[in-house]
Amino acid sequence: MRRPLTVAKAPIDEVIDADHQLTRLVFAFITASAVWLVFGTLVGLYLSLKFRWPEIDHVPWLTFGRLRPIHTNTVFWGFASNGMIGLAYYVVARTSRQRLHSYKLGWISLALIQISVVAGDICLAAGINNGAQEYREYIWPVMALFAGALVLTCYNFYWTISNRTTKEIYISNWYIMGALLWTISLATIAYLPFYQYGFAETAIQGYYMHQGVGMWFTPMVLGLTYYFLPKLLNKPIYSYSLGVLAFWTQMVFYTMIGAHHFLYSPLPWWLQTVAILFSIGMLVTVVAGTANFLLTMKGSGHAVRNTYAVPFLLVGVVYYFVGSAQGSFEALRSLNMIWHFNNYTIGHSHITMYGFVTFLIWGGVYGLLPRLSGREARQLFIGMHFWLAFIGVLIYGVSLSIGGTLQGLSWLAGKPFEDSVTLMAPYWLWRAIGGTLMFGSHLLFAYNVWCMLPSKSRDEAVETYTEVPSAS
Numbered sequence: 001m002r003r004p005l006t007v008a009k010a011p012i013d014e015v016i017d018a019d020h021q022l023t024r025l026v027f028a029f030i031t032a033s034a035v036w037l038v039f040g041t042l043v044g045l046y047l048s049l050k051f052r053w054p055e056i057d058h059v060p061w062l063t064f065g066r067l068r069p070i071h072t073n074t075v076f077w078g079f080a081s082n083g084m085i086g087l088a089y090y091v092v093a094r095t096s097r098q099r100l101h102s103y104k105l106g107w108i109s110l111a112l113i114q115i116s117v118v119a120g121d122i123c124l125a126a127g128i129n130n131g132a133q134e135y136r137e138y139i140w141p142v143m144a145l146f147a148g149a150l151v152l153t154c155y156n157f158y159w160t161i162s163n164r165t166t167k168e169i170y171i172s173n174w175y176i177m178g179a180l181l182w183t184i185s186l187a188t189i190a191y192l193p194f195y196q197y198g199f200a201e202t203a204i205q206g207y208y209m210h211q212g213v214g215m216w217f218t219p220m221v222l223g224l225t226y227y228f229l230p231k232l233l234n235k236p237i238y239s240y241s242l243g244v245l246a247f248w249t250q251m252v253f254y255t256m257i258g259a260h261h262f263l264y265s266p267l268p269w270w271l272q273t274v275a276i277l278f279s280i281g282m283l284v285t286v287v288a289g290t291a292n293f294l295l296t297m298k299g300s301g302h303a304v305r306n307t308y309a310v311p312f313l314l315v316g317v318v319y320y321f322v323g324s325a326q327g328s329f330e331a332l333r334s335l336n337m338i339w340h341f342n343n344y345t346i347g348h349s350h351i352t353m354y355g356f357v358t359f360l361i362w363g364g365v366y367g368l369l370p371r372l373s374g375r376e377a378r379q380l381f382i383g384m385h386f387w388l389a390f391i392g393v394l395i396y397g398v399s400l401s402i403g404g405t406l407q408g409l410s411w412l413a414g415k416p417f418e419d420s421v422t423l424m425a426p427y428w429l430w431r432a433i434g435g436t437l438m439f440g441s442h443l444l445f446a447y448n449v450w451c452m453l454p455s456k457s458r459d460e461a462v463e464t465y466t467e468v469p470s471a472s
Contacts, residue, residue, distance in 0.1 A: 022093060023372045025106045027453060029086025030365055032114060034446040036078030041439050044071040048435040051428040061125045069137035070124045076135060076212070077146055078117040080353070083361040084220040085109070085153060088176050090368060091227045092157045095172055096164035105156045109149040116145035133205050135212050140191045147187040154180040171243045175223025178251060182215035199266055206258035206267075206275075213352065214254040221360040222246070222289060222320075225313060228364045229296055232310055233303050238295035246289040253281040260331035263340070279331035286324040293317040308382045312363030315390060319355030326351065337412065343424060343431075344404025351397045354438070359389070362445065369452040377448035385444040392437030395430055403427030 047067055050056055060066075093100045100106065120138040123129065129137045136143070157180065161173050190208040230237045237243060259267055259275035294317060297303075303310045326348055330339050339345065362385075370376040403424050410420040 019093070019099060021103045022090065022100055023454060025100075025103060025110070026086050026090050026372065027369070028107075028110055029082050029089065030369065030449055031453070032110065033079050033083035033086060033361075034442075034449045036074055036082060036117065037442050038446050040071055040074030040079055041435075041442050043067050043074065045432075045435050045439045047071060048428070048432040052425070052432055061127075066125055066127065069129065069134075070121050072135060073120055073124070073138060074117060075353075076217075077113065077120070077138075080217055080357055080361065081146075082110075082113060083365065084217070084224065085113075087224050087228075087361070087364045087368065088153075088157070088220065090372075091172050091224060092160050092176060095166075095170035095227060096161050097166055098160055098163050101156050101159035101163065105152045109152045109156070112145045112149035112152070116142050116149070119145070133201075134209050136190055136205070136208055143187060143191060147184060150180055150184050150187070154184060170227070171237070171240060171247070172223040172227040174244075174247055175219040175226065178247065179216055179219040179223065182211070182219075182251075186211045186215060202262060202265065203259065203267060203271070206261045208258070209261065210258035211254070214250070214257070217353065217357045218254075219247075219250060221316070221357050222250075224364050225293065225316070225360050228309070228367045229293060229313055232307065232313070232367050233296065233300045235296065235300070238292050238298075242288045242292040246285050246292065249281070249285040249288070253278045253285060257282065257331065260336070261340070263331075263333055263336045276331050276333070279328045282324060283328055286321055286328075290317060290321040293320075307367075308379070308386060309363050309367035311386060312359050312366060316356055316359035316363060319351055319359065323348065323352035323356050338408035339404060340408075342404045342407040342411070342420075343400045343427065344408065347397045347400030347404060350393060350400075354389075354393050355397065362389075365449070369449070373452050373454035375452050375454065377451040381444050381448055381451075385441045385448060388437045388441035388444070392434045392441060394434070396434030396438065399427045399430035399434065 046062075047064060050064060089100065089106060116138070120142040123139060123142060124137060128139060130139050131137075138146075154177070157173070157177060161169060161177070186208060190204060196204075226237060226243060256278040257275050259271045260279050263272050263276075265272075293313075297310075297314065297317075300310075304314060329335055330345075330348065339348075366382060403426075406423055407420045410423060411417075
């Protein structure tokens with residue numbers, strides 16, 4: 001008897017009797033997210049190859065200075081933002097037990113995001129940008145479109161939650177609304193013209209760069225996990241109080257930590273010290289949130305074995321702790337001297353944005369889409385997606401963490417800069433290997449999303465399940 005290539009997983013046990021208009025909107029966001037993921041990480045993969053083989057091309061618009069912001073902005077605003085907002089549309093309506101306030105506004109928001117990413121990437125390729133300001137390289141008219149989409153989404157969610165038929169506001173909606181309100185404010189502050197000079201620009205850059213991760217991506221995916229994790233485990237969240245503690249400490253501590261990216265700079269010493277203290281304070285948030293999720297998973301090992309969605313969420317929760325704790329320790333002046341401004345930071349950013357944020361998005365996608373469409377992608381391809389992504393980011397993060405540490409120590413020892421470039425060569429090769437595995441997983445993800453689309457014309461590509469309406 002032949003042994004199966006992958007361990008059999010349980011098929012979806014229900015198909016949600018959801019609003020078909022909402023289903024179409026959610027699938028549109030997720031499909032756009034998958035497309036941008038493939039494009040954005042294809043650019044990133046090409047960049048990783050250029051580190052090992054810099055002579056690979058001599059085309060102006062393929063230079064590192066143009067491709068790198070295309071990669072980061074595409075995966076931030078194209079992939080992750082579309083994915084989170086798409087899942088949030090379902091979660092907000094479901095937890096409020098109310099129809100979405102306006103489907104029209106949802107489609108307008110979707111269109112604005114796509115236009116902003118397309119226009120922004122074209123501008124970056126042409127050398128039209130907002131200067132050397134990480135993650136805000138898009139010029140203000142482009143980012144205004146994205147901010148407009150957030151405003152419409154926030155308005156839509158607010159009235160959906162306001163008209164809820166439940167007494168309490170579910171904790172997921174606290175995180176989702178908090179993320180939208182903070183990010184709208186953040187985008188406004190970051191692009192006000194009278195901040196765009198001197199050290200004020202540097203301070204705002206640190207605020208914007210770190211807030212983009214901590215007040216947009218982090219609360220959004222945590223809010224989604226507070227819905228999908230207990231739903232997939234069929235049990236309540238371990239502690240509502242821990243969730244509230246994590247929410248408010250996130251809002252308090254994260255607002256002041258951006259300056260830890262500019263330690264030993266001309267920024268005021270007190271501002272740097274406050275950033276360090278608040279960075280350490282974030283350990284309270286991270287421990288509370290991680291413990292809440294892991295304690296919810298306690299005793300549910302069968303769910304990890306029987307479904308692919310939960311392993312994605314588990315990896316995301318673990319990386320949430322690892323990446324966040326890593327960031328807190330990196331804020332200490334003694335460690336910052338070694339790790340900052342080198343490849344260690346690149347590894348750290350992928351551990352957080354990829355291992356944490358992206359895995360939680362994937363867990364939500366695989367947990368929701370089959371239940372909306374009644375169609376599940378093949379277990380082999382979902383399993384291959386998981387392992388390629390997991391092993392890829394592990395190789396990527398570990399290699400750059402080790403290489404970046406050696407690079408920083410080389411600088412502190414006063415050795416020539418060329419020595420640090422030479423010693424990084426093997427680690428850049430491992431970076432390319434890890435990135436290749438990750439990109440392969442993204443192609444599988446895009447195919448899996450296509451297989452889960454609610455279309456009856458792909459019976460040969462998907463497994464069809466009997467509809468069992470549920471009120472859950």
